[in-house]
Amino acid sequence: MPYHCVVCVKQVPDTKNVTGDAMKEDGTVNRAALPAVFNPEDLNALETALQIRDQHGGSVTAVTMGLPKACDVLREAIFRGADRVVLITDRRAAGSDTLATSYILSCAVRKLDPDIVLCGRQAIDGDTAQVGPQLAEKLNVTLITYLEALEALENGTITIRRNVGNGHETVRAPLPVVTTVVGSANVPRPAAAKRMMKYKKARCASEIEQQVKKQMPDADQSARTQEAAKRCSALAERGLTIEQWNLDDIEADLTWCGLAGSPTKVHRIQSIVLAGGEYKQFEPNEASVTELVHELIADHTIG
Template structure:
């Protein structure tokens, strides 16, 4: 029996290459100054999905929500072995926070009728790790976070080893399930040369040069599907600014510098003093 598998992948600015002009004066990221890359843990999510498909059959569809140039990671996914790629793009989705993003992506998963969804644990730009769990809640799927090893997929569901920080849990979850994947889970496979030669030419309709016929591209299997919010039957009150309860009050550029320090006696009393100061400063508690 094959599985209908969806991978959610995000294109992100390469935050490891932060240089002088990477931040704007208002403290926001200058996306134009940073190369856009495949969110690293989403590559591990894709590899997990491909491994399930290779072992049990089925299809792997990669979905990304973003502007047309996010198709770059969809081409990348097709070159690595994904069966299908879909760009979710719509101006009305601008300003979506994680709640609105997860709503839109969950509508795409619904439309695809997925048995299994793999997400990265976290995106390296937004960094919230909220989108996967929020999608699972909206879809009513079983949620498993922090996959470190895929053990098996079978009649009982998906069995994985979860990394819980100070140890592991061996978990079996009923399908349909949404699983978030860690960067330690596997080594993403490289491009396959035959697929690279084919899919480097894949494009969504908005990327096509004038005069190139979308139907001709589709016939060759090179048209990346594009879905807007109408195609996903989204309720407009849950998308974009309207659907985003997060309000950014202030953005600070934090520079950590050496400062004062305080010593505590290595005694019960010293430790108690340290803990009470940390609680007072709201560092812990």
């Protein structure tokens, strides 16, 4: 029996390589100083969905909400095997906290009408792990967090092994479900060279508009609009259009979106940058581990 999987993917700043200029003076993230990457656990969610499709048939749709630049992760999803990708982008969504983000995603997911929705457990920038559970609540479907292995999928029922930290738990639920996937679930497949060659020029309408603006700085708006429309239809003919939806397309209630729909208030942001002297590196061998344990006991961190 074929299944339609929707995977929520997020473009995030690469927090693994944080340098001194990662934060601005006002305490916000200096996104220009950090390369943007595919949120790691979203790759595991995508891989789980691709395995479901490979085994049972059906299709995989990757969805992201963000700026047009977030199409980078959608292209990456296509290169790895996604059948369809959708960008949700709208100025009215700016400033969305997790509540508004999950609401907007829920409107898009409802429109796509999947059997299984997969999210990463957590995004490495916002780091809240709230979006998956909030999405399930808004869709009013069963939530299964911490998917580590998909044990069975038959007759519209899914069986999932959940990693619960100190062990695991196996749960079964009728579809549809929302599930959040942990990093240990699988090894994501690499991008396929053939798909990269075929889809590397795939673009959404906003990316085309930005490209035209850059290449025709002196042209008036109507000439730019005409040129963008021409390029978009040329891409569409070659099957290289990335679908782009705004809040009207997904029939979102604007009072639940952007700043208006975001009750979270950030009172204070502290910038913590580890200086060279503040950490010590231990070799992965018996002697170093013993030394580390002794230091932690002496420091009263453990024991």
